Amino acid sequence: MSGVESLPARWPGKIMVMEFAERRVLVTGATRGIGHAAAKAFLASGARVAVNGRTEGSVARAVDSLGGGDHLVSAPGDISSADVCDTMVSDAVGELGGLDVLVNNAGVYFRGSMADTDETSWDYVFDANVKGLFLCSRAALPALRSSQGNIVNVASEAGLAGYADSTAYCASKGAVVNLTRSMAIELAPQIRVNCVCPGVIVTDLARAGFAIDGDEAAGLRQQESNYPVGRLGTPEEVAKAIIYLASDDAGFVNGIALPIEGGATAGG
Ligand SMILES: NC(=O)c1ccc[n+]([C@@H]2O[C@H](COP(=O)([O-])OP(=O)(O)OC[C@H]3O[C@@H](n4cnc5c(N)ncnc54)[C@H](O)[C@@H]3O)[C@@H](O)[C@H]2O)c1
Structure with a gap:
C-alpha cells in the first residue's frame, strides 16, 4: 500500500474557499489527475470551468463526474498542434464569455534513458509539455489581456533538478519553468x-511512469523514499497551490516556480 492511501484519516482534503465567483477558467488536461482536481477546486470556489482533454469522450466523462451543469464547458482537443489549440481556446473563451485564468496542466511523462529516447519520444514529450503549453497560452492572450487575468503552468520538480532516465521529461519541465519566467516578464x-x-503525485501518470516490472504499487513505494515528508503528494494538494496562484490573493506573485514536493529539492 502506498503511504498516500492512509492520508484521508489525518488530512481531510478540504478545498479552501477562495473567491472565484463567475471567474472563467480553462484547465487543460482536466479529465483526470491534477487537472481534474484543479477543475473541481475552481468549481467549488464558484468559477465557471472549461474542461480540456484529448478526446470528446474523455471530456464528456470528466464533465459528468464534476456534476455537469452550466458552470462547466467541454473543451476537447489534443493540445500538441497549433490549429487545435487555437480552435479549442477560442471555442472555450466564446462559451465562457471571456477568460480570467488559464491552467496549462496537460502533459505527458516518458521514462527512458538518453539512449532509449528516440526522436518520436522526444517530440511526444515536448509537443505536449512545452509546445502545447506555449500555443494554448498564445491563443489565450487577447482574452487574458482584456480580463487582466493570469496563467498557472504545471511544471514539475523535474524542472528544478535533473533525474536519470527522464531526460526528455526533465528538459521539457525545465523549459516550462523558464518559459513561465519569460512570459511573466x-x-x-x-x-x-x-x-x-x-x-x-499519485495519478495515472505516476502509477504507470514509475511501475517496476508492471507493479505500480511497488513503483510508488520506491518513490516515497525520495521525500523527506515520507509520502507522495495528492492531486488536491497541487490543486490548492494552483488555485492560490490564480487568485487575487497572489496579486503580487509573478514569475515564480512553486515547489510542492515535501522538501525533495530543499537539500539542493
Ligand atoms: N503525477 C506526477 O507525479 C506529476 C509530477 C509533476 C508534474 N506533473 C505534471 O502534472 C500534469 C498533470 O499530470 P497528471 O499526473 O495529472 O497526469 P495524468 O496522466 O493523470 O493526466 C494528464 C491529463 O493531461 C491530458 N493530456 C495529456 N496530453 C494531452 C494533450 N496532448 N492534449 C490534451 N490533453 C492532454 C490527459 O488526457 C489527462 O487529462 C502534467 O503536466 C505532468 O507532467 C505530474
Whole structure:
C-alpha cells in the first residue's frame, strides 16, 4: 500500500474557499489527475470551468463526474498542434464569455534513458509539455489581456533538478519553468504567470511512469523514499497551490516556480 492511501484519516482534503465567483477558467488536461482536481477546486470556489482533454469522450466523462451543469464547458482537443489549440481556446473563451485564468496542466511523462529516447519520444514529450503549453497560452492572450487575468503552468520538480532516465521529461519541465519566467516578464503588467513544480503525485501518470516490472504499487513505494515528508503528494494538494496562484490573493506573485514536493529539492 502506498503511504498516500492512509492520508484521508489525518488530512481531510478540504478545498479552501477562495473567491472565484463567475471567474472563467480553462484547465487543460482536466479529465483526470491534477487537472481534474484543479477543475473541481475552481468549481467549488464558484468559477465557471472549461474542461480540456484529448478526446470528446474523455471530456464528456470528466464533465459528468464534476456534476455537469452550466458552470462547466467541454473543451476537447489534443493540445500538441497549433490549429487545435487555437480552435479549442477560442471555442472555450466564446462559451465562457471571456477568460480570467488559464491552467496549462496537460502533459505527458516518458521514462527512458538518453539512449532509449528516440526522436518520436522526444517530440511526444515536448509537443505536449512545452509546445502545447506555449500555443494554448498564445491563443489565450487577447482574452487574458482584456480580463487582466493570469496563467498557472504545471511544471514539475523535474524542472528544478535533473533525474536519470527522464531526460526528455526533465528538459521539457525545465523549459516550462523558464518559459513561465519569460512570459511573466513579457506579459506584465496585464497578465501574471506562475508555475507549480510538483513532486511525485499519485495519478495515472505516476502509477504507470514509475511501475517496476508492471507493479505500480511497488513503483510508488520506491518513490516515497525520495521525500523527506515520507509520502507522495495528492492531486488536491497541487490543486490548492494552483488555485492560490490564480487568485487575487497572489496579486503580487509573478514569475515564480512553486515547489510542492515535501522538501525533495530543499537539500539542493
Ligand atoms: N503525477 C506526477 O507525479 C506529476 C509530477 C509533476 C508534474 N506533473 C505534471 O502534472 C500534469 C498533470 O499530470 P497528471 O499526473 O495529472 O497526469 P495524468 O496522466 O493523470 O493526466 C494528464 C491529463 O493531461 C491530458 N493530456 C495529456 N496530453 C494531452 C494533450 N496532448 N492534449 C490534451 N490533453 C492532454 C490527459 O488526457 C489527462 O487529462 C502534467 O503536466 C505532468 O507532467 C505530474
